[in-house]
Amino acid sequence: MLVCIPDVLDAAQLVSLRERLDRAGEAWVDGRVTAGYQGAPVKFNRQIDERSEVALACQRIVVSAIERNPVFISAVLPNMVYPPMFNRYGEGMKFGAHVDGSVRIHPHDGRKIRTDVSATLFLTNPADYDGGELQIEDTYGCHSVKLPAGDMVVYTAASLHQVAPITRGTRTSCFFWVQSLIRDDAQRTMLYEMDGAIQRLNQTNADEIARRSLIGCYHNLVREWSET
Numbered sequence: 001m002l003v004c005i006p007d008v009l010d011a012a013q014l015v016s017l018r019e020r021l022d023r024a025g026e027a028w029v030d031g032r033v034t035a036g037y038q039g040a041p042v043k044f045n046r047q048i049d050e051r052s053e054v055a056l057a058c059q060r061i062v063v064s065a066i067e068r069n070p071v072f073i074s075a076v077l078p079n080m081v082y083p084p085m086f087n088r089y090g091e092g093m094k095f096g097a098h099v100d101g102s103v104r105i106h107p108h109d110g111r112k113i114r115t116d117v118s119a120t121l122f123l124t125n126p127a128d129y130d131g132g133e134l135q136i137e138d139t140y141g142c143h144s145v146k147l148p149a150g151d152m153v154v155y156t157a158a159s160l161h162q163v164a165p166i167t168r169g170t171r172t173s174c175f176f177w178v179q180s181l182i183r184d185d186a187q188r189t190m191l192y193e194m195d196g197a198i199q200r201l202n203q204t205n206a207d208e209i210a211r212r213s214l215i216g217c218y219h220n221l222v223r224e225w226s227e228t
């Protein structure tokens, strides 16, 4: 699955995040501090120290936004969310092709989080930089993603992906992983499509008994497939 979610952050939240990140100073560290042996040789960017005060403040803004986003909930069916991280690519920086590590250790409580879904929340408008596309490969080919500030893409963490080199400007983003209630990408995708169909039927006042049956099937499938 690859789902683009518009307007995850509003203008005020974007301003608040950007101000905090612009003032972060020494909290910006080499992105390789959290890269594994596969990612480190190809990762050239900066990121916010995930234990810093600024990281905690920015995480609160993002988490409260995604918790209220119905498309995120429907597409990802989150169980555990890794605390959002923040990165920045200046001119010439990039992140070569890699697959995200399968398990992350929660930086605050040490829990293990299986990374089923990867998320990138764009914080810079595309007009302000060139290059920097997030290029994601799946069974349907390579998808190049560059979204307006405040929009987010979620995609299966099993995908090979890269961030193209920046040729002008600076690209600041938020990224994180989610352990989903539904581990299997194909099952999660079917549930997302089914939920979308139910929402459409609800809006058109379709036959109530059929809708009730379909909603029941949706929840029973979640019950059948989910793990907590």
Ligand code: NI
Residues within 6 Å of the ligand: 098, 099, 100, 161
């Ligand atoms: Ni990655």
